[in-house]
Amino acid sequence: MSAAVTRGRAPVGLGRWLLPAYVVIAFTLLLIPIVYTFVFSFNDANRSNISWNGFTFDNWLSVCAQPEVCTAFGNSLIVGGTATLIATVLGTMIAIALVRYRFRARNAISLLLFLPMATPEVVMGAGLAAQFLTAGVPKGLGTIIIAHAMFCLSFVVVTVRARVLSLDPALEEAGRDLYGSPNQVFWRITFPLLLPGIVAAALLSFSLSFDDFIITYFTSGTTQTFPVFIYVAAQRGIPPQANVIASAVFFLAIAAVLVFQVISARRAAAWRR
Amino acid sequence: MALTVLAPAGANDTAPRSARRSIGTVALVLLLPGLLYLTLFFLVPFVSLLMTSFGVNDPAEYGVFTYGFAWQNYIDVIAAYWPQFLRSFWYALLATVFAVLISYPLAYFIGVRLRDRPLWRNLLLVLVIAPFFISFLLRTFAWKQILSDEGPVVSTLQMIGLLGPQAHLTGTGFAVVFGLTYNFIPFMTLPLFASLDRLDTRLLEAGNDLYAGPATTFFRVTLPLSVPGLVSGTLLTFIPAAGDYVNASQAFLGSPSTSMLGNVIQSKFLITVNYPQAAALSILLMAVIVVIVGFYVRRSGTDDLL
Numbered sequence: 001m002s003a004a005v006t007r008g009r010a011p012v013g014l015g016r017w018l019l020p021a022y023v024v025i026a027f028t029l030l031l032i033p034i035v036y037t038f039v040f041s042f043n044d045a046n047r048s049n050i051s052w053n054g055f056t057f058d059n060w061l062s063v064c065a066q067p068e069v070c071t072a073f074g075n076s077l078i079v080g081g082t083a084t085l086i087a088t089v090l091g092t093m094i095a096i097a098l099v100r101y102r103f104r105a106r107n108a109i110s111l112l113l114f115l116p117m118a119t120p121e122v123v124m125g126a127g128l129a130a131q132f133l134t135a136g137v138p139k140g141l142g143t144i145i146i147a148h149a150m151f152c153l154s155f156v157v158v159t160v161r162a163r164v165l166s167l168d169p170a171l172e173e174a175g176r177d178l179y180g181s182p183n184q185v186f187w188r189i190t191f192p193l194l195l196p197g198i199v200a201a202a203l204l205s206f207s208l209s210f211d212d213f214i215i216t217y218f219t220s221g222t223t224q225t226f227p228v229f230i231y232v233a234a235q236r237g238i239p240p241q242a243n244v245i246a247s248a249v250f251f252l253a254i255a256a257v258l259v260f261q262v263i264s265a266r267r268a269a270a271w272r273r
Numbered sequence: 274m275a276l277t278v279l280a281p282a283g284a285n286d287t288a289p290r291s292a293r294r295s296i297g298t299v300a301l302v303l304l305l306p307g308l309l310y311l312t313l314f315f316l317v318p319f320v321s322l323l324m325t326s327f328g329v330n331d332p333a334e335y336g337v338f339t340y341g342f343a344w345q346n347y348i349d350v351i352a353a354y355w356p357q358f359l360r361s362f363w364y365a366l367l368a369t370v371f372a373v374l375i376s377y378p379l380a381y382f383i384g385v386r387l388r389d390r391p392l393w394r395n396l397l398l399v400l401v402i403a404p405f406f407i408s409f410l411l412r413t414f415a416w417k418q419i420l421s422d423e424g425p426v427v428s429t430l431q432m433i434g435l436l437g438p439q440a441h442l443t444g445t446g447f448a449v450v451f452g453l454t455y456n457f458i459p460f461m462t463l464p465l466f467a468s469l470d471r472l473d474t475r476l477l478e479a480g481n482d483l484y485a486g487p488a489t490t491f492f493r494v495t496l497p498l499s500v501p502g503l504v505s506g507t508l509l510t511f512i513p514a515a516g517d518y519v520n521a522s523q524a525f526l527g528s529p530s531t532s533m534l535g536n537v538i539q540s541k542f543l544i545t546v547n548y549p550q551a552a553a554l555s556i557l558l559m560a561v562i563v564v565i566v567g568f569y570v571r572r573s574g575t576d577d578l579l
Binding site: 019020022023026027029030031032033034036037040050051086090091093094096097098100101103109112113115116118119120121122123124126127128129130131133134146147149150153157207211213214217218226227230231234235238242243246247249250253254257258261265 | 299306311314316317325381382386395401405408410413416418423458512516519524525534538543548551555563566
């Protein structure tokens, strides 16, 4: 197939290296801010981390030297975890219902699920802020969690739905043929098969929540999440500890993705055997 | 992981008919909590916003307004903020175009050229989503530093004479569009990749057999087949870019002369607390986006978005 592919495009002299060169430039562009953030996590700077003052490990050893950074990070973890739990449970239920049952309101429901993904965050944020204001709800961790679970829900539905669609109904049929009760069939067959999709949805939901700024800013009051902290600090200077946390999260996430890739590659290989 | 979400929706919706039953208690129990949640925290706030947008602001008291039916808010905000309005959509359009120009070759390379090299392809895909893992605001802040007057880019450009000695990059429209483009590249690349990944390379071969040059094959075969990904990608870029206010805000890449609608909404809502005007601006932003997206989706022929 490889030979056919190359023949199909018949690269001219220029085309042979133009595309790879372009790709290298694009990746350089994508990765520059990451490298910058990482490098400046070692900057020997105090409050504002703008110019290079020399190399130090101190920021990594005393991450909570600026306590607001750690509080904000902790809040982000709490919000991300809780919102993900709510969105994943509710979203998975909707996804299963949408694929498995036929009913008249399907189109209306699809529209209701699509709208949050098509609405600019600033509009959703303003709407929720107006609503909390009218209802007299004080803004804080609770309102941030409500908002995050709301915008993560649709993404969970789309992700899990794809997994439900790819499920082989014969497996559940086999379960029923072997006299499994509906409950048993669901928990012993359907759920384990859906689990990778649910985990992917939860990870996506967590990362959306963790990185969200705009909606959070409208619903947070005086509570700070990590992105809100950075936004506020950007006016006077972001402490290097923020770079440490961001870099650490980055490496953890990349490591998790790589481990996930290796495991799924191994599994695929085992299946083929 | 994120790929499934960003894949052009509507594809592969082929659940066996037999598995679908008429709505019963189970379906209702599964659907109701989530739908109730969305109604309560998405629809109701939206209606609330709509009502606020017709409210009458009390000029004497900070943040106080009464519900009413004042079209005047809409007239006032259009009169006062039409430059920010146009700028939002103009910047979003530019960012979308640049994102396509950068992402298409990238997605093509990963999706078609690397088809037989799964290791490389997965590695590059991870690199595409890597920026997601560093906070969006920190990335934008990093660009602010790199493009600042003391940064390496400005001094280099001044040295080779592309930029005048007094010229800046940050605080200009260029920097804002640059930031928007940068931030939305992954949102463009992933759906394009998902589309090109499914491209049947035998079709390219057939184009070649029929004596089409690489350019003709691209424009007559590859490009039309990647339209679903292009549509998803442009929507995922254009909509959030039009509403974004981080890139354009002064603490990041913008200045007062580059402020977008999001900046105005944010300051109306949280600083000058003129809720009716902030709400009117939000509703206008949403309305224009709905109209643009409606036209665009209809013209590109992919109605089924979810």
